[in-house]
Amino acid sequence: MRIAELSERSGVPIPTIKYYLREGLLPRGEATGRNQARYGDEHLSRLRLVRALTTVGGLSVATVREVLAEVGEPDVGLHSKLGLVMRRLPLVGDDIEPLEEDRERALALVTRRGWHFYPDHPALHALAVVLAGHREVGHSVGDADLDRYAEAAEGIAAVDLDRISGLPATEEVLEGAVVKTVLGDTLLTVLRRLAQVDESAARNLEGAGRRAARGD
Amino acid sequence: MRIAELSERSGVPIPTIKYYLREGLLPRGEATGRNQARYGDEHLSRLRLVRALTTVGGLSVATVREVLAEVGEPDVGLHSKLGLVMRRLPLVGDDIEPLEEDRERALALVTRRGWHFYPDHPALHALAVVLAGHREVGHSVGDADLDRYAEAAEGIAAVDLDRISGLPATEEVLEGAVVKTVLGDTLLTVLRRLAQVDESAARNLEGAGRRAARGD
Numbered sequence: 001m002r003i004a005e006l007s008e009r010s011g012v013p014i015p016t017i018k019y020y021l022r023e024g025l026l027p028r029g030e031a032t033g034r035n036q037a038r039y040g041d042e043h044l045s046r047l048r049l050v051r052a053l054t055t056v057g058g059l060s061v062a063t064v065r066e067v068l069a070e071v072g073e074p075d076v077g078l079h080s081k082l083g084l085v086m087r088r089l090p091l092v093g094d095d096i097e098p099l100e101e102d103r104e105r106a107l108a109l110v111t112r113r114g115w116h117f118y119p120d121h122p123a124l125h126a127l128a129v130v131l132a133g134h135r136e137v138g139h140s141v142g143d144a145d146l147d148r149y150a151e152a153a154e155g156i157a158a159v160d161l162d163r164i165s166g167l168p169a170t171e172e173v174l175e176g177a178v179v180k181t182v183l184g185d186t187l188l189t190v191l192r193r194l195a196q197v198d199e200s201a202a203r204n205l206e207g208a209g210r211r212a213a214r215g216d
Numbered sequence: 217m218r219i220a221e222l223s224e225r226s227g228v229p230i231p232t233i234k235y236y237l238r239e240g241l242l243p244r245g246e247a248t249g250r251n252q253a254r255y256g257d258e259h260l261s262r263l264r265l266v267r268a269l270t271t272v273g274g275l276s277v278a279t280v281r282e283v284l285a286e287v288g289e290p291d292v293g294l295h296s297k298l299g300l301v302m303r304r305l306p307l308v309g310d311d312i313e314p315l316e317e318d319r320e321r322a323l324a325l326v327t328r329r330g331w332h333f334y335p336d337h338p339a340l341h342a343l344a345v346v347l348a349g350h351r352e353v354g355h356s357v358g359d360a361d362l363d364r365y366a367e368a369a370e371g372i373a374a375v376d377l378d379r380i381s382g383l384p385a386t387e388e389v390l391e392g393a394v395v396k397t398v399l400g401d402t403l404l405t406v407l408r409r410l411a412q413v414d415e416s417a418a419r420n421l422e423g424a425g426r427r428a429a430r431g432d
Contacts, residue, residue, distance in 0.1 A: 011311075049353045055311040056349035058274075079420035086409060092402050095227075095271040115410060116417035123409040130403045133272035137265045139395040141403065148375045149400075150407050152368045157411035159364045165419050179355040181412070184365075185405045186308050187346045187357070191366050192401070193302060193339040194331060195373035201332035203381050204295035 003029075006039045010047040017047065025050055025065050049175065057182035063090055071174045078169040085174055089182065091126035096136065098128035105131050105146075113150050156188065219245075222255045226263040233263065241266055241281050265391065273398035279306055287390045294385040301390055305398065307342035312352065314344035321347050321362075329366050372404065 007014045020026040026046055029037030049068075053059045059067070067088045098106075106127040110117045117124060134140050141149075160180065167173045223230045236242040242262055245253030265284075269275045275283070283304045314322075322343040326333045333340060350356050357365075376396065383389045 045354070051311065052349040052353045056308055056346055077420070079416045082416055083413065086412065089409070091406055091409065092272055095267065110410060113414075115414040117410060117413060121410075121413065123406050123413070126406045127403075127410065130272055130399060130406055133268040133399050134395065134403075137268045137395055138261070139392045141396070141400075145375050145379065149372060149404060150411070152371045152375075153404060153407035153411040154415075155368045155371070156365060156408050157415040159361050159368075160408075160412055161415040161419055163361065176355045179350065179353055180357070181409075183346060183349050183355075184357075185408070187343075187350075188365060188369060188404065188408070189401045190307055190339050190342045190346055191369035192372050192376075192404070193305070193307065193397075194326060194333065194337075194343065195366070195369040196302065196376055196397070197299065197333060197337065197339070198329075198331035199370075199373040199377040200295045200298055203377055204293070 001039050001044075003037070003039065006043060006047065010044055010051070012047050012051055020047070020050060020061075023061060023065060025061065025068070049179070052179065053182055056186055057179075058186065059090070059182060063088070067178055068175075071171055071178060078164065078167060078173065081169040081174060082164075082177055085178060086181065087122055089178075091122060092129050094129070096129050096132050098125075098132040099135075102128040102132040102135065105143075109143075109146055109150060112147070113154070160184070217255050217260075219253070219255065222259060222263065226260055226267070228263050228267055236263070236266060236277075239277060239281060241277065241284070265395070268395065269398055272402055273395075274402065275306070275398060279304070283394055284391075287387055287394060294380065294383060294389065297385040297390060298380075298393055301394060302397065303338055305394075307338060308345050310345070312345050312348050314341075314348040315351075318344040318348040318351065325359075325362055325366060328363070329370070376400070 001009070003014055003017060006012075007017055010017075012020075017026065021028060026043060029039040029043060032038050050061075050064055053064050053067075054061060067085060070085045070088055106124055109127070110124065131141065160177075163180065164173055164177055217225070219230055219233060222228075223233055226233075228236075233242065237244060242259060245255040245259065248254050266277075266280055269280050269283075270277060283301060286301045286304055322340055325343070326340065347357065376393075379396065380389055380393055
């Protein structure tokens with residue numbers, strides 16, 4: 001198909017497609033003339049993927065390029081490859097510098113949960129940054145709440161890994177893991193918001209016997 | 217304190233502070249001369265709050281202004297006020313238009329969970345958008361996974377509401393709820409990533425008897 005059709009079918013404007021081509025996010029099409037190229041279904045899939053990761057997942061174009069480059073590189077096993085890909089995903093801004101106490105709390109949590117961890121993993125640093133952010137505005141998260149959140153995260157990670165365990169480290173499997181992690185963060189945020197509405201309504205209407213009516 | 221000290225103590229550069237003053241995110245200080253003003257601890261707290269919500273929470277300056285304006289308005293009860301504040305939090309880009317089937321799946325999920333919901337709530341629309349994003353890239357989330365994620369979200373929302381139930385709808389309580397929701401989204405993303413590392417390691421090393429060694 002021509003670039004116009006590619007644009008129409010993907011919903012991505014032509015200038016954006018040209019930008020992705022220049023940035024190497026989308027492979028060049030097959031040249032059919034001096035200024036023309038033909039694109040295939042693989043271009044359409046890739047465009048949709050880039051759009052979903054940026055629009056729904058909130059990733060920058062630069063990050064998408066890095067992550068997809070990592071996905072495309074051959075490697076040994078699924079788990080080591082997954083680790084490399086996931087380390088590329090951005091987690092939190094670096095404007096806030098955690099204190100030693102924030103770092104210690106982050107380390108204490110993963111230790112308390114018995115989590116296998118890497119001391120240099122960006123997520124461990126990010127945890128210290130987020131704890132610092134809470135502390136700085138006077139709304140620190142207590143250990144009990146942190147443990148309950150961590151427990152929920154364990155349940156989520158089990159779902160995440162259940163889907164792909166035992167599969168080979170192909171580009172398709174890794175791409176699926178990236179999509180379900182990045183878009184999944186947004187999905188979980190949305191589900192949390194909806195569950196908060198329900199939880200808030202339940203507590204607000206408790207006096208009116210709502211829970212009793214639901215049989216809770 | 218002068219603006220220079222405010223900048224030093226908050227870690228926010230002076231030009232940024234001036235920008236926040238212009239945008240109404242930070243109340244004016246007490247004028248002490250033609251081009252000078254004095255700032256108090258309430259300015260310092262507010263600056264730290266704005267920085268945490270933008271840096272760690274990823275909100276735009278415009279959204280922070282809206283949300284904090286809503287927090288500052290008097291209202292009747294905690295739960296109705298919380299609802300108004302939470303509706304102001306951004307969830308997902310609007311570049312992807314969900315299909316009828318995505319909307320139906322979103323509705324089916326909240327119905328299946330027995331969640332109290334509002335048909336016009338932005339989170340319900342956002343859920344349809346996220347489901348559309350997954351579908352468009354060929355990695356739809358199955359109902360079973362969706363239910364397990366929703367269950368985790370219920371556990372998270374219970375923690376969220378436990379902290380504030382029974383408290384009055386003061387600016388401090390509402391501000392805390394915003395911080396713990398917005399920064400909490402980042403916290404949960406980070407915890408998920410750390411739990412994934414553990415889960416991936418556990419499955420990868422299963423053959424080596426790691427789980428047996430842990431006594432699982």
